[in-house]
Amino acid sequence: MPVEIENHGDNIMVQLNGQMYVPDAAMLRERLMQLVEKGVRNVDVNMSRLDFIDSAGLGVLIGIHKRLIEHGGRMTLSGLRGSVKELFALTRLDKVFDIKE
Amino acid sequence: MVIANAEGIILWVNQAFTRVTGYERGFAIGKSTRILKSGVQDKNFYESFWNSLILTGHWSGEIWNRRNDGSLYREWLEIFPLELPGDNRYYFTVFQEITHEREILLDIQVAGKLQASLAPTPLFVENLFYINAAQKGLYSVTGDLYDYFWIGDRLLFGYIADVMGHGVSAAMQVGAMRVLIRETIHQSATLEQAMDRLNTSAGMYLASGTFAAAFCFIMDFDTMKFRYVSAGIHSFYHQSGTQFQKIQVESTYLGITDNGDFTEHALQLQPGDKILLMTDGLYDLMPSSLQSIELSATNLRDEFETFLGQFFLHDDVTMMIMDLS
Numbered sequence: 001m002p003v004e005i006e007n008h009g010d011n012i013m014v015q016l017n018g019q020m021y022v023p024d025a026a027m028l029r030e031r032l033m034q035l036v037e038k039g040v041r042n043v044d045v046n047m048s049r050l051d052f053i054d055s056a057g058l059g060v061l062i063g064i065h066k067r068l069i070e071h072g073g074r075m076t077l078s079g080l081r082g083s084v085k086e087l088f089a090l091t092r093l094d095k096v097f098d099i100k101e
Numbered sequence: 102m103v104i105a106n107a108e109g110i111i112l113w114v115n116q117a118f119t120r121v122t123g124y125e126r127g128f129a130i131g132k133s134t135r136i137l138k139s140g141v142q143d144k145n146f147y148e149s150f151w152n153s154l155i156l157t158g159h160w161s162g163e164i165w166n167r168r169n170d171g172s173l174y175r176e177w178l179e180i181f182p183l184e185l186p187g188d189n190r191y192y193f194t195v196f197q198e199i200t201h202e203r204e205i206l207l208d209i210q211v212a213g214k215l216q217a218s219l220a221p222t223p224l225f226v227e228n229l230f231y232i233n234a235a236q237k238g239l240y241s242v243t244g245d246l247y248d249y250f251w252i253g254d255r256l257l258f259g260y261i262a263d264v265m266g267h268g269v270s271a272a273m274q275v276g277a278m279r280v281l282i283r284e285t286i287h288q289s290a291t292l293e294q295a296m297d298r299l300n301t302s303a304g305m306y307l308a309s310g311t312f313a314a315a316f317c318f319i320m321d322f323d324t325m326k327f328r329y330v331s332a333g334i335h336s337f338y339h340q341s342g343t344q345f346q347k348i349q350v351e352s353t354y355l356g357i358t359d360n361g362d363f364t365e366h367a368l369q370l371q372p373g374d375k376i377l378l379m380t381d382g383l384y385d386l387m388p389s390s391l392q393s394i395e396l397s398a399t400n401l402r403d404e405f406e407t408f409l410g411q412f413f414l415h416d417d418v419t420m421m422i423m424d425l426s
Contacts, residue, residue, distance in 0.1 A: 022415040033310075055381035056416065059265045062357055063310040070309060090335045092353035092362075 003028050007035070014045045019052040029060040036064065041073030048079025053087065065097060076100060104183060107190040109134045121176070121198050123169030139173055141165035154192070158182035163199065175200045209269060213241030216272060219279065221248055223398070224257075227426075229322060232259065233398040234421035235405035237414070244271025245380045245419040246279055255322040258286055259421065261334065262315035263380040264307070265354075267417045277306050278313060292317055292330040296355075296363040300332065303356035312356040316378055320370075320423065327368040327376060332361060336384060338377040338394065339368060345393045376423045382416030398422040 002024040004015040012035055014028070032043065043064065047053075065075045078100040080088055088094045104113040111129050119125055122137060129136070142165060153160045161179035168174060178196035185191055216238075225231040234247045244267045249259030262278055264271045281302050289295035296317060303313055314333030321328070333354035339346050348368070353361055370376070377394055379387075396404055401422055409418065 054385045056385075059312075062312055062354065063265070066312065066357060067310040090349060090351055091333060092351060096353060096358050 005031060005035075007040075010040055011042045011044065012040050014043060016045060016047050016050040016053070016057075018049065020050060020057040021054060022056045025054075025056040025060045028057075029063065032060070032064045033067070036067050036071065036073070041068065041071060043068060043073070043075045045075065045077045046079050047077060047084060048081065050079075050084050051082065053084050058087070058091065058093065061097075062093070074098060103134070103194040103196070105134055105192050105194065107192070112191070121168070121174065121196070122166070137166040139165040139167040141173065154180060158190075163203075173200075174198050175203045210241045212269070212272065213238060213243070216242055216275070220246075221250070223402075224249055225398075226322075230257075230320070230423060230425050231398040232257070232421070232423040233401045234261070234419060235402045236417065236419035237405070237409060238272070238417045239267045239382075239414060240269075242269060242272035243417040243419070244268070244275055245382070245417045246275045247419055247421055248279065248282065249421075250283075252286060252319070257320040257322070258318070259320070259423075260315055260317040261378050261380055261419050261421050262313055263334070263382070263417070263419070264313045265311060267382075270308070270311075271417070274307055274311065274313075278303075281306065282315070282317075286317070291365065292319060292328060293363050293365050296330045296332055297361065300355045300358075300361040300363070304359070307356045312354045314354050314381065316350075318376075325370045325372075325425075327370050328365055329368070330363050330365050332363060334378070334380065334384075337379070338375075338391075339370075340375040340377070340393065341371055342373065345391075347391070370425055372425055374425045378421040380417065380419045382414065383412075383418040383420060385416075386412045386414075396420070396422060398424040 002017050002020050006013040045061065068075050076098045080099060102115040103111060103118055105111050111132055111134060114126050114129050118129065124136065150160055159181055163175060163177050165173055165175050176196045176198045178194055180192050180194045183191040183193040223231065223233040232249055236243055236245050236247065244264040245262070247261045249257060252258040260282060262282065264274045264278060282299060285295050285298045289298060299315065307313060316329065316331045316334040316337065318327060318329040331350040331352040333352060335352060336347055336349050339348055350366065352363060355361065396408060401420070405420065
């Protein structure tokens with residue numbers, strides 16, 4: 001599964017695996033948006049097993065991040081590596097997101 | 102749901118039938134399905150309809166019907182043969198009213214045409230340059246936008262931009278972005294200042310959870326300098342003679358941070374050079390080993406559809422080409 005979501009009350013753990021393309025991104029957006037509407041405020045995204053993400057995937061992460069900030073919440077990313085890490089540097093999203101090494 | 106015999110006599114209907122058509126079950130049973138006939142479809146339609154039913158036992162498609170109160174509605178229906186003992190043939194019909202869906206679809210198509218009419222026509226000066234752009238929305242409308250216009254003597258301003266997402270929600274915000282960019286560029290002393298202002302405005306005007314990418318440039322035809330500032334459109338292509346290079350620009354998107362820290366860059370161009378800009382829906386599809394793109398500004402709009410034919414699109418796409426003579 002490219003996307004695994006674990007619900008721990010107000011906190012959500014998201015594990016991204018392999019290559020993430022548009023359909024996974026759309027599913028992730030829908031599920032996370034629902035959870036944010038229900039009151040989730042903290043989302044931790046583990047990208048240590050993520051090899052590739054396209055702009056649709058980035059878009060979902062930014063969109064959820066923006067929504068969380070508006071509600072006083074936060075999104076934390078961890079485990080960025082390879083081309084995913086490069087893309088985050090190129091788009092300066094490494095300065096926008098809270099990133100744990 | 103309707104069950105009818107081969108003569109079109111209704112044998113059974115469910116509650117959804119009554120809700121959509123206004124005919125009570127007790128009234129409908131025993132009547133011909135012709136009570137629903139709208140008169141909108143012509144003789145050829147019904148000939149093809151019955152031919153399909155007789156030959157294949159199946160038909161599916163969209164049809165206009167008429168309710169008990171005389172009003173028209175459009176439905177999608179599918180008819181299957183029903184296998185029952187005996188020699189008689191029966192048909193089982195499932196349907197879904199799609200009047201509103203159809204209206205919405207047609208309206209989106211009209212919106213798409215209106216949107217396309219706002220895009221600039223190709224611009225050129227003989228023996229100097231030719232600039233052109235083409236785009237395609239994933240649906241009829243697009244969340245991408247582009248423009249180019251003169252802002253001074255021999256100074257051409259242009260941009261491509263992309264409101265994240267696609268469809269109607271993105272397209273609605275594109276209209277605001279177009280006005281915003283035009284006003285901002287006229288009120289700003291530098292490209293960096295323009296992008297900063299756009300970033301602030303984007304934070305206010307874009308819907309919650311939405312952001313945008315943009316690439317703005319000023320082409321100075323006196324110095325042949327191509328000055329540009331990017332916000333999230335992190336790559337573009339420059340062709341000079343046989344050299345084809347991807348230029349990457351570190352920058353973030355509009356509307357996600359208070360200080361985007363946008364930086365102006367410059368590229369010295371030569372006569373014959375080509376600049377190629379694209380939004381991420383297209384850029385994501387380009388192989389990293391790309392050596393050239395055989396499209397020219399002059400024929401871009403004619404060739405774009407063919408060019409896109411090799412890809413499976415999942416987002417709105419826009420390409421802008423500036424050819425220097």
